[in-house]
Amino acid sequence: MTIALTRLDLKFRIHNERVFSIFPPIKLFFNRNPLIKYLERKRAATVAKLSNIRQNSLKLDLGCGDGFITKDLSGCVVGLDLSRKALQLAKSLFCKGSRFDFILGEASSLPFRDEVFGAVVCSEVLEHVPYPARTFDEKVRVMDNQSYLIITLPKERNIKM
Numbered sequence: 001m002t003i004a005l006t007r008l009d010l011k012f013r014i015h016n017e018r019v020f021s022i023f024p025p026i027k028l029f030f031n032r033n034p035l036i037k038y039l040e041r042k043r044a045a046t047v048a049k050l051s052n053i054r055q056n057s058l059k060l061d062l063g064c065g066d067g068f069i070t071k072d073l074s075g076c077v078v079g080l081d082l083s084r085k086a087l088q089l090a091k092s093l094f095c096k097g098s099r100f101d102f103i104l105g106e107a108s109s110l111p112f113r114d115e116v117f118g119a120v121v122c123s124e125v126l127e128h129v130p131y132p133a134r135t136f137d138e139k140v141r142v143m144d145n146q147s148y149l150i151i152t153l154p155k156e157r158n159i160k161m
Contacts, residue, residue, distance in 0.1 A: 057118020061124030
């Protein structure tokens with residue numbers, strides 16, 4: 001499914017790069033505040049544990065950012081993000097090796113065929129996308145019939161579907 005980029009999409013893409021440059025997610029995992037560091041690492045570990053129930057399945061980390069969660073997913077993993085900077089960071093810091101593949105792309109228009117992933121992770125992403133309902137539909141489309149969908153949301157009141 002290909003969706004033409006609108007002016008809103010292009011503005012969002014530029015905004016996303018700017019925000020990532022100022023507030024890279026990695027800062028949360030190495031935060032000086034021990035409570036924030038603990039909670040973020042606990043979230044990442046829980047997400048990885050849940051997604052690894054299907055050990056040998058292909059996994060998608062949607063909105064993978066810097067790869068902090070991606071690195072702990074088992075098997076072959078595809079990380080997709082809208083930010084080039086985030087993907088470069090993921091490749092250089094955490095996710096080296098042939099089991100990782102990173103793709104620059106839109107969460108609301110995934111470049112994958114139907115029913116290909118055994119687990120889809122979407123951690124702290126939905127509240128940032130301009131089209132959360134379309135993004136959710138795309139996640140479901142690429143999941144196989146025994147797939148797991150793992151979603152975490154910090155600010156659920158900001159999501160309008």
